[in-house]
Amino acid sequence: NAGVTQTPKFQVLKTGQSMTLQCAQDMNHEYMSWYRQDPGMGLRLIHYSVGAGITDQGEVPNGYNVSRSTTEDFPLRLLSAAPSQTSVYFCASRVADTQYFGPGTRLTVL
Amino acid sequence: GQQLNQSPQSMFIQEGEDVSMNCTSSSIFNTWLWYKQEPGEGPVLLIALYKAGELTSNGRLTAQFGITRKDSFLNISASIPSDVGIYFCAGHAGTASKLTFGTGTRLQVTL
Numbered sequence: 001n002a003g004v005t006q007t008p009k010f011q012v013l014k015t016g017q018s019m020t021l022q023c024a025q026d027m028n029h030e031y032m033s034w035y036r037q038d039p040g041m042g043l044r045l046i047h048y049s050v051g052a053g054i055t056d057q058g059e060v061p062n063g064y065n066v067s068r069s070t071t072e073d074f075p076l077r078l079l080s081a082a083p084s085q086t087s088v089y090f091c092a093s094r095v096a097d098t099q100y101f102g103p104g105t106r107l108t109v110l
Numbered sequence: 111g112q113q114l115n116q117s118p119q120s121m122f123i124q125e126g127e128d129v130s131m132n133c134t135s136s137s138i139f140n141t142w143l144w145y146k147q148e149p150g151e152g153p154v155l156l157i158a159l160y161k162a163g164e165l166t167s168n169g170r171l172t173a174q175f176g177i178t179r180k181d182s183f184l185n186i187s188a189s190i191p192s193d194v195g196i197y198f199c200a201g202h203a204g205t206a207s208k209l210t211f212g213t214g215t216r217l218q219v220t221l
Contacts (some may be wrong), residue, residue, distance in 0.1 A: 034208075042198065043211040090153070099143070100151050
């Protein structure tokens with residue numbers, strides 16, 4: 001049972017480039033979400049999904065897109081990377097009241 | 111966006127000491143969760159609390175759901191070096207509600 005997996009683990013982008021962070025879970029959880037973690041800021045919610053075909057914005061959605069075509073996958077797209085998006089990104093899936101996190105993607109935008 | 115007030119921000123303690131940290135919220139939560147994050151890893155769930163006044167243990171860790179439903183506490187007894195990490199509280203108001211995180215307590219344990 002792999003739980004929540006994320007790829008890549010590390011990524012360096014130039015300003016203006018686009019990329020997709022991958023997230024998958026094998027626990028059949030309906031609820032998935034993306035967070036970013038910055039020093040001293042804790043975890044901030046970017047986007048979330050309560051099931052396939054349904055997504056909604058979190059507290060810091062600007063510059064990011066998501067889609068949820070299957071229960072298992074929840075990719076996060078950066079449309080035009082900016083240095084302010086340098087951060088560690090965590091995907092999570094949730095069942096009832098309990099949320100499980102992936103190992104994270106460390107993104108640097110130059 | 112809403113965040114929980116978590117304190118202290120950091121702690122430096124000696125091995126064997128007990129540790130206490132807490133979270134407070136301006137709104138009522140139905141669930142409180144405590145996570146630990148080690149360097150380079152995602153947060154790992156330690157304890158989940160579902161009822162006001164509930165006291166739950168996981169080994170040397172004990173957490174309480176405050177009776178006002180606006181706060182929670184985590185205690186670590188007899189700390190050891192592997193307790194080092196960042197501890198996050200999190201809460202939500204219902205199963206379909208977003209999870210709100212505290213800003214974390216960074217724990218360092220010296221020998």
